Amino acid sequence: xxxxxxxxxxxxxxxxxxxxxxxxxxxxxxxxxxxxxxxxxxxxxxxxxxxxxxxxxxxxxxxxxxxxxxxxxxxxxxxxxxxxxxxxxxxxxxxxxxxxxxxxxxxxxxxxxxxxxxxxxxxxxxxxxxxxxxxxxxxxxxxxxxxxxxxxxxxxxxxxxxxxxxxxxxxxxxxxxxxxxxxxxx
Numbered sequence: 001x002x003x004x005x006x007x008x009x010x011x012x013x014x015x016x017x018x019x020x021x022x023x024x025x026x027x028x029x030x031x032x033x034x035x036x037x038x039x040x041x042x043x044x045x046x047x048x049x050x051x052x053x054x055x056x057x058x059x060x061x062x063x064x065x066x067x068x069x070x071x072x073x074x075x076x077x078x079x080x081x082x083x084x085x086x087x088x089x090x091x092x093x094x095x096x097x098x099x100x101x102x103x104x105x106x107x108x109x110x111x112x113x114x115x116x117x118x119x120x121x122x123x124x125x126x127x128x129x130x131x132x133x134x135x136x137x138x139x140x141x142x143x144x145x146x147x148x149x150x151x152x153x154x155x156x157x158x159x160x161x162x163x164x165x166x167x168x169x170x171x172x173x174x175x176x177x178x179x180x181x182x183x184x185x186x
Contacts, residue, residue, distance in 0.1 A: 014073050014083060014127050019058070019185060021128040021139040022069045024087060027109055027119050031064040032094065039163045041093045042067060043176065045086055050178035054082045058182035061143045062163040063152065068143045070130065070182060083125065091120040133186035140169065140182060 014020050026032045033039055039062045046069075049055045054077050059070040077085035095118050098106040109118040130136040147154035147161040158166035167173040168181065 014081070015129070016073055016075060019070065019072045019130045019136065019182075021126075021130055021136075021143075022071060022083065023066060023126045025066040025122045025124070027122050029065045029122075030105075030108055032105075032109075032120065033062055033067070034064040036163075037097060038094060041090050041097070043163075045090050045093075047176070047178045049077070049082060049086060052077075054085075056180050057176075057178055058180055058185070059140050059143050059165045059169070060163075060179075061146050061161070061165070063146055063154075068139075068146065070136065070139060070143065083127075087121045087125070091118070094120050136182060136186060144169065 014022070033042070042060075042062050046055075046057050046060065050057050054074055056072040056074065057069060058072070059068075061068050073082045076082055080088070095106065095109075097103075106118070109120050111117065111119045113119070128135075128139070130139060144158040144164055144166040146152070147164060148156070148158060155161040158164065159170050165174075165176065165179055167175055168179060169183075174181075
């Protein structure tokens, strides 16, 4: 396989059993994930998929309007791709939470589509195959540095940001029971 000619495929094309860097973005780059309540939905869903044997999650960061993961999809979730199930489940949970809270921002996600009334995730998730250790560690460093970026300034140190796996890789502290250590994969 010639990796130099591989192209990053949009629409979350993921080959089962391979490790990927994956990014999903909130529709119109809205900052839905600024609230911890919504971040916790992401973590809960990742934990469920991991515990169900559908995926191995190695790293993540949840930013105000997007998420980055390093994960391996082990098997599909029934007829759906696991990443599709993740996006669908979290979108339903977001909608339900916003309706219960009578959140006026729900209208920001309204769409005129035959198959749905709301769209929380953009349709262009990015999947990058991590076929070697150097690329994997580069993406791992990128994920953990994301909250420190000038644009966000969510923390001064990667380990300070709660919604990230930086503590595992920097301090050996795994605060998320479902996370597997990427360093054992290469």
